[in-house]
Every structure is written in C-alpha cells, then in structure tokens.
Amino acid sequence: MKQHHPARICVSVAAPSVAEAVRIAREAEPLADVIEIRLDALAAPEIPPFLEEVRTPLLFTNRPAWEGGGFAGDETARVAPLLAALAAGAAYVDIELNAEPALRDQVLAAARAHGGQVIVSWHDFKVTPSAQAIATILQEQYRSGAHIGKIVTTARDFRDVLRVLALQDEAAEMEFPLIAFCMGRPGMISRVATLELNGFMTYAAPDHGAATAPGQLSASVLRRLLADLTP
Numbered sequence: 001m002k003q004h005h006p007a008r009i010c011v012s013v014a015a016p017s018v019a020e021a022v023r024i025a026r027e028a029e030p031l032a033d034v035i036e037i038r039l040d041a042l043a044a045p046e047i048p049p050f051l052e053e054v055r056t057p058l059l060f061t062n063r064p065a066w067e068g069g070g071f072a073g074d075e076t077a078r079v080a081p082l083l084a085a086l087a088a089g090a091a092y093v094d095i096e097l098n099a100e101p102a103l104r105d106q107v108l109a110a111a112r113a114h115g116g117q118v119i120v121s122w123h124d125f126k127v128t129p130s131a132q133a134i135a136t137i138l139q140e141q142y143r144s145g146a147h148i149g150k151i152v153t154t155a156r157d158f159r160d161v162l163r164v165l166a167l168q169d170e171a172a173e174m175e176f177p178l179i180a181f182c183m184g185r186p187g188m189i190s191r192v193a194t195l196e197l198n199g200f201m202t203y204a205a206p207d208h209g210a211a212t213a214p215g216q217l218s219a220s221v222l223r224r225l226l227a228d229l230t231p
Contacts, residue, residue, distance in 0.1 A: 008201035009226075010034040010059060011219045012212040014041035022053050024209040029056045031219040034092065034201060036061055038212060039081055040070035047085050057091035059119070067096050068125045079103045086110040094119045094150070097141055108145050119179065120146035125214075128153035128160035128182065138167055138178070148177045148200050154214070155182035161190045168197040179203075183214045191217060192225050 011032040015021040021042060025035045035054060039045040039062040050058055062078050063069020071078050082093040083106065095107045097120050104120070111118045120141045128134070134151055141149035149171065155161045161182050171178035177200040181190040191202045204219040205212065217225075 008033045008195070009219060009222055010036050010201050010203045011206050012036040012038060012203050012216070013206055014038040014210060014212045016041065016043050018042060018044065018046050018049050022049050024206050025050065025054045025056075027208055028206045028219055029054065031204075031207070031223050032056050034059050036094075036203070036212075038063065038070075040064070041212075045081055047081060047088050047090070051088055051090065058085075059092035059094060060085040060090050061094040063094075064096065064099075067098065067121075067123055075100055075103060079107060082107055083110045086114045086116040089114065090116050092117050092119055092148075094121050096120070097122045097137065097144065104144065111147070117147040118145075119148045119150050120144050121150035121152070121179075124153045125183070126154055128155055128163055131163050131166070134164065134167060135170060138170060138174075138176075142174055142176050148179065150179040152180070152213070153182050153187075154184050155187035155190070156184070157186055161187055161193075165190055165193055165197055168194065168199055172198055183216075185215055188215045188217065191215070192222065192229075195226065196229070 011028040013021050013024045035056050036059040037050050062071050065072040085093055095104050108118050122137050153164055164180050164182050167180045179201050181194045194202055204222045205216045207218050207220050
C-alpha cells in the first residue's frame with residue numbers, strides 16, 4: 001500500500017515517447033502525491049496509457065511555446081487533449097491564465113462535468129514582477145473560476161522569493177488554493193518553503209528523468225528535505 005504523504009509533491013514527467021513517460025511516471029509513484037504529464041514533450045501524445053498504468057493522481061499539461069513549453073500549434077488543438085483527459089477521469093489539468101478565455105472556459109466546464117480540477121497557471125521565465133503585478137495575477141486567477149492558482153516566476157535574489165511566497169497569505173485570506181514558488185537557484189528554497197506556508201503543491205523532477213524547469217529538485221531530495229523538517 002502506498003504511503004500517504006501530507007505534503008503534495010508533484011513529479012513532472014517530460015519524455016519524447018508515451019512508453020518512456022509511462023515508465024518514468026511509474027518509477028516516480030512511491031515519491032509522488034501527483035504526477036504531471038507534460039503532453040507538450042511527447043511526439044505523439046496519448047491520454048489512456050497513463051490513466052491505465054499509473055495509479056497516482058495525474059495532472060495533464062500541454063504547455064504552449066508562448067509560455068515556455070513545447071507546443072507550437074493551434075490553440076484549439078492544444079486544449080483538446082486536456083478536455084479528453086478530464087473526460088477520461090484525470091484528477092487535474094493545467095491551463096494558462098493567458099490562454100484564450102473561451103478555451104479556458106471550455107476546460108473549466110469539462111472539469112465541472114467530469115469531476116476534475118483545473119489549475120490556472122502563470123509563469124515568468126525571466127524575472128519576478130512587482131508585488132502589485134503578481135497580486136493582480138492572483139486576483140485574475142481567482143476570478144477565472146480556477147480550482148487552484150499557480151504563479152511561478154524566476155528569482156534573481158531573495159527579495160523575489162519573499163515577494164512570491166507572500167502571495168500565500170493573500171491566497172489564504174481568499175480561501176484559494178495556490179501553487180507559488182520561484183525558478184532558478186535563488187528560488188530553490190521556495191520549492192520547499194511554499195508547502196510550509198500552506199501552498200497547495202510543489203514540483204519536483206523524477207529521479208531518473210529530466211527536470212522541466214530551472215532549479216527543480218529531484219523527488220527523492222525534496223522528499224528527504226521535507227522529512228527532515230517534520231518534527
């Protein structure tokens with residue numbers, strides 16, 4: 001029986017083939033509370049093999065090139081597998097705050113129909129915007145109807161990290177589950193600290209697979225760090 005972990009660690013899997021991604025996901029299951037499947041990394045994306053082979057709750061993401069991902073095609077085609085994943089019983093899908101509102105609404109409607117949850121995400125791979133700017137993004141995510149918000153920036157120094165982590169206080173006042181941390185070396189600490197600040201989830205790399213973002217710790221390292229923090 002799988003051990004229950006009180007903190008949510010999402011292991012992000014990006015591989016070129018479905019078979020390899022399934023293998024990595026299954027290897028990651030003992031350390032993961034959620035497994036993210038990066039559809040934009042797959043040469044020929046499929047949904048059913050993951051739901052058939054992986055028992056850990058799955059998050060499907062099809063990140064566009066305009067937000068740091070690998071999908072460069074039509075937006076309707078990009079969102080289609082997210083709708084299919086929800087219809088097939090996926091626990092979560094990720095759709096960007098900057099996606100076309102009509103497409104984002106389709107995803108939210110599919111989640112309501114099939115019982116999944118939608119993470120509405122926003123990423124900055126260069127900097128961390130001002131406190132006012134990221135607070136506005138949080139409000140937009142909340143108003144979008146998202147079940148969970150995700151704000152990830154790139155930290156240049158500790159001030160950037162503190163600015164992003166402070167969003168958890170505002171999210172708690174709103175009773176809005178939030179994923180918030182920073183990429184890059186200065187942001188590594190935020191990937192752990194966000195859970196201690198009531199963040200919904202943090203992301204890790206598989207032990208035997210590539211990282212999907214700068215500063216991402218491996219699942220086993222992150223799990224050990226969290227274990228060391230437990231009284």
